[in-house]
Amino acid sequence: MRRKWHWKFFSVLAGIILLLSACSNSSSTSSNKEPNQNKQTSQKEDISKFPIAVKNDGKLVDGVLTYGLVYDTPFEGTLSRAFYEGQPDAEVLQFFDEPLLRMNENYEITNDGAATYELSNDKKTITIKIKDNVNWHDGEPVKAEDLEYAYLVIGNKDYTGVRYGDALIQDIVGMEEYHSGKTNKISGIKVIDDKTLSITWKHANPSVLTGIWTSPLPKHYLKDIPIKQLAQSDKIRKNPIGFGPFKIKKIVPGESVEFVRNDDYWEGKPNLKGVIVKVVSPKVVLQSLKKGEIDIAEFPTDQYVNAKGTKNIQFIGAIDLAYNYIGFKLGHWDAKKQENVMDNPKFQNKKLRQAMAYAIDNQAVADKLYHGLRFPATTLIPPSFPGYYDKTAKGYSYNPEKAKKLLDEAGYKDKDGDGLREDPNGKKFTINFLSMSGGDIAEPLAKFYIQCWKDVGLDVQLVDGRLAEFNSFYDMVEKDDPKVDVFAAAWYTGTDVDPYGLYGRDVMFNYSRWVNDKNDELLEKGHSEQAFDTEYRKEIYNQWQELMNEEVPVIPTLYRSIIYAVNNRVKNYSADVYQFNWKWKDVGVTSETPEVE
Amino acid sequence: MLKFILRRIVIMIPQLFLLSILVFLLAKAMPGDALTGRLANNPKMDAQTLAEMKEKLGLNDPPYVQYVRWIKNLMQGDLGISYIHQQPVTDLLSERIGNTLLLSACILILSYIIAIPLGIVSGRWTNSLADKLIVGYSYLSFATPLFIFALLMLFVFGFILGWFPTGGSVNIQVEKGTVDYYISKINHLILPSLSGALLSTVGTIQYLRNEIIDTKIKDFVKTARAKGVPESRIYSRHILRNSFLPIAAFLGYEITGLIGGSIFLESIFSYPGIGQLFLQSIMQRDYSVITALVMISGLATLLGTLLSDIILSAVDPRIRIE
Numbered sequence: 001m002r003r004k005w006h007w008k009f010f011s012v013l014a015g016i017i018l019l020l021s022a023c024s025n026s027s028s029t030s031s032n033k034e035p036n037q038n039k040q041t042s043q044k045e046d047i048s049k050f051p052i053a054v055k056n057d058g059k060l061v062d063g064v065l066t067y068g069l070v071y072d073t074p075f076e077g078t079l080s081r082a083f084y085e086g087q088p089d090a091e092v093l094q095f096f097d098e099p100l101l102r103m104n105e106n107y108e109i110t111n112d113g114a115a116t117y118e119l120s121n122d123k124k125t126i127t128i129k130i131k132d133n134v135n136w137h138d139g140e141p142v143k144a145e146d147l148e149y150a151y152l153v154i155g156n157k158d159y160t161g162v163r164y165g166d167a168l169i170q171d172i173v174g175m176e177e178y179h180s181g182k183t184n185k186i187s188g189i190k191v192i193d194d195k196t197l198s199i200t201w202k203h204a205n206p207s208v209l210t211g212i213w214t215s216p217l218p219k220h221y222l223k224d225i226p227i228k229q230l231a232q233s234d235k236i237r238k239n240p241i242g243f244g245p246f247k248i249k250k251i252v253p254g255e256s257v258e259f260v261r262n263d264d265y266w267e268g269k270p271n272l273k274g275v276i277v278k279v280v281s282p283k284v285v286l287q288s289l290k291k292g293e294i295d296i297a298e299f300p301t302d303q304y305v306n307a308k309g310t311k312n313i314q315f316i317g318a319i320d321l322a323y324n325y326i327g328f329k330l331g332h333w334d335a336k337k338q339e340n341v342m343d344n345p346k347f348q349n350k351k352l353r354q355a356m357a358y359a360i361d362n363q364a365v366a367d368k369l370y371h372g373l374r375f376p377a378t379t380l381i382p383p384s385f386p387g388y389y390d391k392t393a394k395g396y397s398y399n400p401e402k403a404k405k406l407l408d409e410a411g412y413k414d415k416d417g418d419g420l421r422e423d424p425n426g427k428k429f430t431i432n433f434l435s436m437s438g439g440d441i442a443e444p445l446a447k448f449y450i451q452c453w454k455d456v457g458l459d460v461q462l463v464d465g466r467l468a469e470f471n472s473f474y475d476m477v478e479k480d481d482p483k484v485d486v487f488a489a490a491w492y493t494g495t496d497v498d499p500y501g502l503y504g505r506d507v508m509f510n511y512s513r514w515v516n517d518k519n520d521e522l523l524e525k526g527h528s529e530q531a532f533d534t535e536y537r538k539e540i541y542n543q544w545q546e547l548m549n550e551e552v553p554v555i556p557t558l559y560r561s562i563i564y565a566v567n568n569r570v571k572n573y574s575a576d577v578y579q580f581n582w583k584w585k586d587v588g589v590t591s592e593t594p595e596v597e
Numbered sequence: 598m599l600k601f602i603l604r605r606i607v608i609m610i611p612q613l614f615l616l617s618i619l620v621f622l623l624a625k626a627m628p629g630d631a632l633t634g635r636l637a638n639n640p641k642m643d644a645q646t647l648a649e650m651k652e653k654l655g656l657n658d659p660p661y662v663q664y665v666r667w668i669k670n671l672m673q674g675d676l677g678i679s680y681i682h683q684q685p686v687t688d689l690l691s692e693r694i695g696n697t698l699l700l701s702a703c704i705l706i707l708s709y710i711i712a713i714p715l716g717i718v719s720g721r722w723t724n725s726l727a728d729k730l731i732v733g734y735s736y737l738s739f740a741t742p743l744f745i746f747a748l749l750m751l752f753v754f755g756f757i758l759g760w761f762p763t764g765g766s767v768n769i770q771v772e773k774g775t776v777d778y779y780i781s782k783i784n785h786l787i788l789p790s791l792s793g794a795l796l797s798t799v800g801t802i803q804y805l806r807n808e809i810i811d812t813k814i815k816d817f818v819k820t821a822r823a824k825g826v827p828e829s830r831i832y833s834r835h836i837l838r839n840s841f842l843p844i845a846a847f848l849g850y851e852i853t854g855l856i857g858g859s860i861f862l863e864s865i866f867s868y869p870g871i872g873q874l875f876l877q878s879i880m881q882r883d884y885s886v887i888t889a890l891v892m893i894s895g896l897a898t899l900l901g902t903l904l905s906d907i908i909l910s911a912v913d914p915r916i917r918i919e
Contacts, residue, residue, distance in 0.1 A: 072864075074877045076682045083683060160683060162650070165642030211641070231683035253692040254869030256769040279867045280764060283748060287756040288763060338644055471629030471882055478633065494641060501641060508644035 044372035045304065047561035050317035053574035053582065054566045058590030062273050065570065065589055067091075068280040068288060068297035075279050077253055079240040081215040082153055083161040083231045091298075092277055095259050095584060096137070097242030100130060100147065100214040105580050106387045107495035108209045114142070114243065114266055115214065123204035123532055128214065130195045134266040136218050137241040137248075144197035146216035148189050151199075153217060155179050155186060158228040167501070168211050173200045204529035206537060211496040218242075245270040245585045255279055271572075271588030285565075289313050292594030295567040301373040302439065304563060312595035313565045316575040319384045320560040323377050324490040326360075326449070327554040328353055331513035332480040339506050340513040346485060350551060351410035356486075357396035357555040358403035359456045360449055366558060369441050369448075373563070377556035379545040380499060384559075388497045388538055390545045395556060403456040414457055421457040431460045434476060434487040437467035449488070460486070477511050487511070488557070495578060498527050499544070503553075514553030522547065568595045598910070602903065609899050616895045617671070617888075621664050624884050624891075630656055631680040631882050654680060667888065677885030681878070686889045689874070694856065696766050697870035700793075700863070701855035703786050707794035712801035713844075719802065720809025720840070721832060731802065739799040744861040747792040751865060754788055761788040764867035789866045793859055801844060808840035845912045849905030853897035 069075055075088035081097060084090060102113035109117060115130045134142040154163045155178050169175065173188030188200040201208070218241055225233045238251060243266065246259035256278035261270050280288050280297065286307050288294050299307065299315065308315070331342035347353055362376040378395030381388050407413075411424030423429040431453070435446040446467060453460045463483050468476065476484050489511070491502060500523045501507055505515045522544040531537040548554075564575050569591045574582040632651060651657050655666065670677060676686035719731040755763035761784060762768070768781040812818060813836060821831050856871065863873035871890065878886040910916045 072877075073881065074681065074874070078683050085683075086681070160653075162642060162646075165646035167641070167643065170643070170646075232678070232685060232688070237684065250769055252765070252767060252769050252869075254873075255765050255767075255867065258769045276769060278765060278769070279869075281865060281867050283865060284751060284756070284763060287752065291756055291759070291763075293763060333644075335644070335648075469628075470880070471627065471633050474633045475629040496641075506644075508647065509642070 044367050046372055047317050047319055047375070047563075050315060050561075050563070050575070052316060052318055052576060054314050054316055054570055054572070056568065056571040056590055058569070058571065060271055060571060060588040060590060061592055063569075063589040063592050064274040064276060065272050065296065065587070066276045066278065066294045066594070067095075068285060068294035069277060070280050070282050070285045070297050070300065072282060075254055077237050077251065078231055079248075080217065080231070080236045082150055082163060082217055083236065085162060088279070092257055093242075094244070094579075095246045095257075095275055095277065096240070096244040096248055096262075097215065098244045100128065100134075100142075100216065101212070103210075103495065103578050103580050105576075106210075106385070107497075107578060109212060109214075119208070123206075123208070123529055124202075125198055125200045126208060126212065127192070127196065127198045130197075131266060132195070134243055135264055136221070136243050137262060137264075138218075138221065139264070140218070140220050141194075142216055142243050143194050143219070144191045146219050147197050147214065148186075148191055149219040149223070150213065150215060150217040151175075151186055151189055152178075153227055153230065154213070156227045157181055158226070160228065160231050163213070166211070166213070168201070168205065168207060169213060171201045171203055171205065173202055204532070205527045206531045207496050207498045207527055209532075211494070211498075245583075246272075246275055249274075265585060267583070267585050270585040286310070289565050289567070290597040292567060292596045295570050295589070295594055296573060297565055299563045299565040301370070301561060301563055302441065304373060305371050307565065310565075310597055312568055312597045314568060315563055315565055316573075317561050317563040318575045318577075319382065320492075320562040321382065321384045321494065321577075322490060322492045322560050323380065323382045323556055324374070324488070324558040324560070325377070325380070325554045325556050326356075326486060326488045327512040328486055328514075328552075329480060329484050329512065330553060331515070333508055333513060340510050340515050342513055342515050344513070349410050351406045352412060353552040353555075354396070355403040355406035355410070355412075355456065356453060356458065357552050358399045358406065359458070360396075360452045360555070360557070361398040362557050363398060365445065365448060369445055370558070373561045374558040375561075377559045378549075380503075380548050380554070380556050381497060381541060381545055382493060382559050384493075385497045387534065388541045390542050393545055393549060395549060396552070400452075400456050407456060407458075412457075419457065420454075420459040429459060431458060432463045432483055432485045433460050434463045434473060434484045435467050436473045436488070437469050442467055446488070478508075480513065490560075497541070499523065499541075500527060503548075512553040514551070516547075516551065518547055519544070519551075569593075602907070605903050605906075609896075612899060613892075613896060617668060617892060618664070620888050620891045620895070621667060622660070624887050625660055625663070627879075627882060629882050631884065632656070633882065671892070676889040679878075679883050679886050681881050681883040681886075686885050689886065690871070690889070690893075693870050693874055696868060697863075697872065698855055699782075700786060700790055700859070700868065700870060703790035704793035704797060704859075705851055705855065707790055708797045708801065711794060712798035713805065715798070716802040716805025717809065717832075717837070720806040720813075723806075723810055728806075732806075735799040735802045738796045741796060743793070743796055743859070744865065746796055747789070747862055747865045750788060750792040761785075763788075766868055766870075785868075789859075789862045789868055793862050800847070804843045804847075805840055808843060809836055812836045812839045842909070842913055846905050846909045849903070849908050850898075850901045852904065853901030856893065856897055 069088045069091055071088050073086055073088065076086050078084045078089055079092060081093060084093060098114070100113055100115035101109040101117060104110050111117065114134045115128050118127045128147065130142055130144060136142055153159055154161070154169060155175050157179060163169065164179070172186060174183065174186045175188065177183045178186045190198045192198060221241060222230060222235055225235065230236060240248060245262055245265045247262045248257060249260045250258040256276060259275040261273055263269055280294060282300050285297055285300065286303055289297060290310055290312065292312065328347040329344055330347055331340060331344050334341050366372060366375045376395070379390050379393040381390065383389045407421060412421040412429065414420060415422050415426050421429060433450065436442060446462060450460045477487055477489065502509050503519065504510060504523055505520055522540055525531065526537060526540045526544065531540060562575065566573055569589045571588045571590055572582055572586040631654065632647065655663060667677065678684065679686050679689050682689050715731045719728040722728055751763060754760050766782065766785050767778065771777040771781050818831060818835055821835055860872040860876045862868065863870045864876060874886065875890050
């Protein structure tokens, strides 16, 4: 009798387990139903085939759109362009605030925005004129002194944000004196009249066109708050105002924001009645989209293969302003001299670096691990800068034979016959590779690179035998930990093409610590007055890209894609983040409720 | 009794002090700081400005100086400023603690509502089919990882059936203070709290079941039976009262555990509470938040044990604290 009971008990248990696993199968990978799913997993995607904008011929209705913030990191709610740091905040800001000057597809400022600009003949002074009908959400006009106030806040010694690090801000005449507290105005910034302001720099720098700060702060609204307390004040966290197409109605901290239409928007009445922005966990983003709970979200590329073919959403995409690379530690950062010193002998031989670049098969990584949504990088200026990316650059494609030959030439030969090469002095040669953890791909990716190098006879080991967590990773890289020889990292480039901030001699972010006279010269020319001539600048940056590919202080490995999932009812939305061919004002919906799968 | 409580509180002071040193040192021992790697998204930064910012944040001072500064502020109730959120930690916590308290209280109440009847049934009718199912469920729930179970609940009841909202603590479009507002809050609570409650019943069920089985064979129960007291009365009067003692004792812990929140539940349901904040702060090395949260939950645990002792002595006349 007892045995029988046991049997029943276990069968119930087994039943429950089966039920549970069945549920999880059908819910987490519901695209399994589609017949060609096996092909899908091996099929390669191509970001250049993604449409940049959504397609919708429907008639607009007066509706509310829901926008998803897909992040594991917090939505901090520091809602000011001068103070925010996290990406979720940036995504919220786009609805209610905008810079005065808009950009074109080369990320250069134009005269289409809320202000127009004029550059002086010596290129050192810009005059910005704000259009007449541009008003803050409380009805006050946006004035020249509001933009001046933004600079006064950022340059102030009590300022708590990160924007002062920008070279273009520090280069303004009188900024240094103001920052150290010697003056209480910035002499290089002049308010000419209510709506006009001029900024003068010490040097002429073409990066002005791509990197100038033009986000004003509402002085009349914020001026009574001490600068030290601005970031934590309710006027920035709870009731911030801007002059963008939507006004903030309500904020639930860490969770959601409700916007309503700003009828007084300078460019005309926006199409949407309102926007709801809410945080969505990356784990459930696809389900939320399918159910129509959110209309638009930046979509995690690693989930794309499962999401493809979902009927109620369109995927649009573009090449991201970023690249992955593998860097060699060639020296250290001298904090006293504020300079990189190239004193680590291990990788000074160029041929060794080149061989390691030839040895890795980035095409395989891109196709097999990223399904083509990342693709092999050829130079350090990504194709998201169409004006400067050198299309003809070959980079380093997979060529193990050439790698072996280069290693032989450099004197790295296998002398004791164990299949691994020794250094030119015949000593054991081990390379310590630092790679970051996070995501399912991190582990196979690191293993793959190590195997590639082993195939040409190089003994590569992970630092401490494991992947490093984000903070430890950057801690070791920033401090030039001697345990690290080679590291795999990534950069977001921002909209400014100038690579000086990442590879200059006196730049801390030059993590490889590589210094070179030719590099100094080219980088200097690249942001000189002469470089306002686009052809000249392009030529200089082509030379620079060639130099970097020849010297390989870092190996460019992959370019990235950015994908947005958008509900079919949305009209006039586009994947280019810098909004040069679309505006939030024009985005609309063609039905009251979202389409559901 | 009063003396006992006072003595316990006095002992707490060195305990908290030790905890503070430990928490601080461990937090500082984590590789990196609030500025590490944060700027990969914003390479427009020069070394000097970064050094200035570190100086402003006091990150360049030796650890003992940082510790003394921190403990001084702590004693004045100032938990510091969150670097990541750029606002005082006390403000940050007050925004979120309400959500967490609400969620944890719901989980606690729901788990008692589920566990107590089950525990009684399974203790009273030992080895019956019902008992076996209940014990089976309690083991299964003990073995099921919360982060998978919660996701499953979310998919089934949130996405497939669509009965409940799938994230957040309230629908932003309803006006605060209206009936709809409270309905929306409750609606957002059901799924996360049910997920939490279904998996946190094992302790209560097992304690209750074992106590009932133990008490069932005690002499006073036999005496009562011999006197002809009806079975239902024996259970409700004699056995249950005794069996609830360990659960009452645990209540103190549970109540103070409420403020810790649930890391998994809050992350999966995008529910802005303390647990989610704690996880994110560790990932981003937001020291002031981490140390504040650990100190608070340390304090809560100490208070919880005290509360447990007090509750126990209150409900069990046999226990007298001197």
